[in-house]
Amino acid sequence: MILALILTPLFAGAAAFFLRSDGSRRLLLLATAAVHAGLSAAAWRMRPLSELGGWVVLESPEVLFLSVTSLLFLIAAVYAIGYLRREGSGKRADIEEGFLFPNAAEATFTGCLLIFLATMTLVITARHVGLMWVGVEATTLASAPLIHFHRHHRSLEAAWKYLVICSVGIAIALLGNFFLVVAAGSAGDRMSAMTVTELIAHAGELDPAWLKAAFLLLLVGYGTKMGLAPLHTWLPDAHSEAPSVISALLSGALLNCAFLAILRMHGVCVAAGLAGFSGGLFVLFGVASMVVAAVFIIGQSDYKRMLAYSSVEHMGIASLGVGIGGIAGFGALLHVVNHSLAKAMLFLLAGNVLAAYRTKSASQVTGLLRLLPATGALWLAGFFAITGTPPFGLFISELTILRGALDTRHFVLAATYLALLLTVFVGMAMVVLRMAHGAPSAAQEDGPRRREKLLSIVPPAVLGLAVLGLGLYVPEPLRAAIDEALLALRVNG
Amino acid sequence: MREWIDAATALVVLSNLRLLGTSRLLACVRIVAVQGILLALLPLLSHAGDLTLRVALQATASMITKGIVFPWLLTRAVRGADVRRELDPIVGYTPSLLIGGALLGVALWLGWRLPLPGSTGSQFLIAVSLYTIMVGLFMIVARRMAITQVLGYLVMENGIYTFGLAFAEKEPLLVEMGILLDVFVAVFVMGIMIYNINREFDHIDTDRLSELKG
Numbered sequence: 001m002i003l004a005l006i007l008t009p010l011f012a013g014a015a016a017f018f019l020r021s022d023g024s025r026r027l028l029l030l031a032t033a034a035v036h037a038g039l040s041a042a043a044w045r046m047r048p049l050s051e052l053g054g055w056v057v058l059e060s061p062e063v064l065f066l067s068v069t070s071l072l073f074l075i076a077a078v079y080a081i082g083y084l085r086r087e088g089s090g091k092r093a094d095i096e097e098g099f100l101f102p103n104a105a106e107a108t109f110t111g112c113l114l115i116f117l118a119t120m121t122l123v124i125t126a127r128h129v130g131l132m133w134v135g136v137e138a139t140t141l142a143s144a145p146l147i148h149f150h151r152h153h154r155s156l157e158a159a160w161k162y163l164v165i166c167s168v169g170i171a172i173a174l175l176g177n178f179f180l181v182v183a184a185g186s187a188g189d190r191m192s193a194m195t196v197t198e199l200i201a202h203a204g205e206l207d208p209a210w211l212k213a214a215f216l217l218l219l220v221g222y223g224t225k226m227g228l229a230p231l232h233t234w235l236p237d238a239h240s241e242a243p244s245v246i247s248a249l250l251s252g253a254l255l256n257c258a259f260l261a262i263l264r265m266h267g268v269c270v271a272a273g274l275a276g277f278s279g280g281l282f283v284l285f286g287v288a289s290m291v292v293a294a295v296f297i298i299g300q301s302d303y304k305r306m307l308a309y310s311s312v313e314h315m316g317i318a319s320l321g322v323g324i325g326g327i328a329g330f331g332a333l334l335h336v337v338n339h340s341l342a343k344a345m346l347f348l349l350a351g352n353v354l355a356a357y358r359t360k361s362a363s364q365v366t367g368l369l370r371l372l373p374a375t376g377a378l379w380l381a382g383f384f385a386i387t388g389t390p391p392f393g394l395f396i397s398e399l400t401i402l403r404g405a406l407d408t409r410h411f412v413l414a415a416t417y418l419a420l421l422l423t424v425f426v427g428m429a430m431v432v433l434r435m436a437h438g439a440p441s442a443a444q445e446d447g448p449r450r451r452e453k454l455l456s457i458v459p460p461a462v463l464g465l466a467v468l469g470l471g472l473y474v475p476e477p478l479r480a481a482i483d484e485a486l487l488a489l490r491v492n493g
Numbered sequence: 494m495r496e497w498i499d500a501a502t503a504l505v506v507l508s509n510l511r512l513l514g515t516s517r518l519l520a521c522v523r524i525v526a527v528q529g530i531l532l533a534l535l536p537l538l539s540h541a542g543d544l545t546l547r548v549a550l551q552a553t554a555s556m557i558t559k560g561i562v563f564p565w566l567l568t569r570a571v572r573g574a575d576v577r578r579e580l581d582p583i584v585g586y587t588p589s590l591l592i593g594g595a596l597l598g599v600a601l602w603l604g605w606r607l608p609l610p611g612s613t614g615s616q617f618l619i620a621v622s623l624y625t626i627m628v629g630l631f632m633i634v635a636r637r638m639a640i641t642q643v644l645g646y647l648v649m650e651n652g653i654y655t656f657g658l659a660f661a662e663k664e665p666l667l668v669e670m671g672i673l674l675d676v677f678v679a680v681f682v683m684g685i686m687i688y689n690i691n692r693e694f695d696h697i698d699t700d701r702l703s704e705l706k707g
Binding site: 128130131133134137138140141144145148151152153154156157158159160161163164167168171174175178181182193194209236237240241296300301302305 | 608630646650667671672675683686689702703
C-alpha cells in the first residue's frame with residue numbers, strides 16, 4: 001500500500017517522458033493524481049501500516065501530511081491541465097523584458113511533476129532517517145527542472161540558487177544524520193533499524209551532546225528546505241519564477257514535508273529529555289522567519305514574491321507553535337493544514353492574474369474585481385484567509401498558538417507574535433486591496449470582460465471553501481488525527 | 494594497515510589544500526576525483542582482514558562514481574562552458590591557502606575535543622572529515638564559477654561521507670546507495686544547469702546571477 005503510493009507516481013512520471021501526445025500525458029497526470037488521492041483517502045481507514053520493516057510507516061502524522069499533499073496535488077493537476085492548454089507550444093514574449101523564450105517540453109513538466117509527488121510521498125512515509133534524507137534530496141532534484149520551466153535567465157538563476165542552497169543545506173542534514181548514529185552509539189546495535197520509532201524508544205540511551213549537535217544540523221539542513229529564515233533565501237526567487245502551479249505545490253506541499261522531517265527529530269529530542277533545547281531553537285527560528293517575512297512584505301512590489309514571503313512567515317508561525325508546545329502544538333499542525341490550502345489557492349489565483357495582466361508587478365495590476373470577477377473575489381477571500389481573519393481556518397490555528405503562548409506565560413513572545421501578524425496584515429493589505437479595486441489597468445487584449453476559464457476558477461474555489469470550512473468547524477476525524485499525530489511525534493512530551 | 498590509512502587521510506588533507514590554491518578548473522575536477530577514490534579506499538583498507546561483500550560493493554560503487562563518472566560529467570561541463578581558469582575569485586588564492594591552513598588547525602582542535610562514545614575510527618579521521626566539509630563550504634562561498642560551486646558541494650559530500658565511514662558503518666547498504674544515487678543525480682542536474690547557464694548568459698559566473706532581488 002505504502003509502496004504503491006510511492007511507486008505509482010514514480011512509474012507514471014517515468015512513463016510520461018515516453019508518451020508522445022499531450023492529451024495522453026495530461027490524462028496520465030490526472031489519473032495518477034486521482035489514484036494517489038484515492039489511496040491516501042483509504043489510508044485513513046487502513047492506518048496504522050508499517051512496511052519494509054518499519055522503514056516506511058503510515059500512522060496519524062503521515063496520513064495527515066499525506067492527505068494534504070495528495071489533495072493539493074489533485075487540485076493542482078486539474079489546474080495544470082488548463083494551464084498547459086493555455087501555454088501551448090512555441091515561443092512567447094517575456095512579461096518583464098519582452099524577449100522571446102520557449103518553455104521546457106511538456107513531457108519534462110509532467111514527468112518531473114509526477115516524480116516530485118513520488119519523492120514527497122517518500123519523505124512523508126519514511127521513518128528511517130537515511131531514507132527520509134534520500135527523499136528530501138530527491139524532492140529538490142525533481143523540482144529544480146520544474147522551476148526552470150520557463151526557459152529564461154531569471155528562472156535559471158532561481159533554479160540554480162534553489163538547487164545549490166537546498167543541496168548544501170540537505171548535505172548538512174546528512175552530517176546531522178551521521179551525528180545521530182554516533183549519538184546512538186552502542187544502543188544502535190540494539191535498535192532494529194535507524195528509524196525514528198526506534199530512536200524514540202531508545203531515547204534515554206542516546207548521548208545528549210551528540211544528539212543536540214545532530215538536531216541543530218538537522219534543523220539547519222531541513223530548515224533550509226522548509227524556508228525558515230535566515231535559510232529561506234531561495235524561496236522568493238523560486239516561487240516568483242516558477243509557474244504558479246509549481247509554486248502552489250512548493251509552498252503547500254514541499255515545505256510541509258520538510259517540516260515533518262524536522263518534527264520527527266524534535267520528537268526524538270523530546271523523548272530524550274531535551275525538549276527545552278529543541279523547543280527553544282524552534283521559537284528562535286520561528287520568530288526570525290516572521291520578522292524577515294514582515295520586513296520584506298512591506299513595500300513588496302511583486303505579488304508572487306509577497307506570497308513567497310508569506311510562506312516564510314507561516315512556516316515561522318508553525319515553528320513557533322511547535323516550540324511553545326502544549327496546545328500551541330495542536331495549533332501548529334492545524335495551521336500547517338490551513339496554510340497549505342490557503343497558500344495553494346492564492347498561488348493558483350496569482351497564475352490567473354499573471355495570465356490576464358501579463359505583469360508580476362502589483363502596482364500595475366488594478367481593477368481585478370472588474371476584469372476577472374471570480375478571480376478577484378477569490379483573491380480577496382484568499383488574502384483574508386492567509387492573514388488569519390475570521391471565519392477562515394488560519395484564524396483558529398493562529399489563535400490556538402496565541403493561547404498556547406499565553407498559557408505558558410510567554411507574554412513578550414505573544415506580544416511580538418501579534419505585532420508581526422499585524423505588520424504582515426497591513427503589508428499584504430496594501431498590495432492586495434490596491435490590486436482588487438479601481439479601474440482595470442490597460443494592456444488586456446481581449447476587451448473589458450475576459451471570460452474566465454472554469455479550470456482556472458474551480459480549483460482555487462474548492463481550496464477556498466475548504467479553508468472556510470475548517471474555520472467554521474474542525475471535523476472530529478481531523479482533530480483526532482492531529483492529537484494522535486502530536487502523540488506519535490512526541491511534540492508535547 | 495594503520496600506516497596506509499594514515500597515509501590516505503594525509504593525502505586527503507593535502508588534496509584539500511591543493512584545491513584551495515589552484516585556479517585551473519580541470520585540475521580541480523581531477524583533485525576531487527582523486528579525493529573521492531582515496532576516501533572510497535578507506536573502508537577497504539580498514540576492513541582488509543574481514544572483507545565482506547557489502548564493503549566491497551560499497552567501495553567499488555563509490556570509486557566508480559567518484560573516480561570515473563563525476564570527473565567525466567564535470568569535465569564535459571568545463572569544456573562545454575569553455576572556461577579554463579577561475580581568474581577572479583571572491584577570496585584570492587593566497588588568502589584561500591592561508592584560510593585553508595587555519596581551517597585545518599580548527600578542524601584538528603575540534604576533532605580532538607569531540608568525545609567519541611565507543612567508536613572504531615580515529616580522532617584524526619573526525620578532524621579530516623570536518624576539515625573536508627569546511628573546505629567544501631569555503632569553496633562554495635569563496636568562488637564564483639558555477640562549476641567550482643558544484644566541486645565544493647562534492648568536496649562537502651566527500652567530507653560527510655568520510656565521517657559516515659568512520660562512525661556510521663551500520664548505515665544499511667540501501668541507504669548508502671541511495672545517498673550515492675542522490676549525489677549522482679544532483680551532479681547530473683547541476684551539470685545540465687551549468688550548460689544552460691552558459692548558453693543563456695555566455696558565462697558561468699554565479700556572482701553575476703544577481704537579478705532577482707528583494
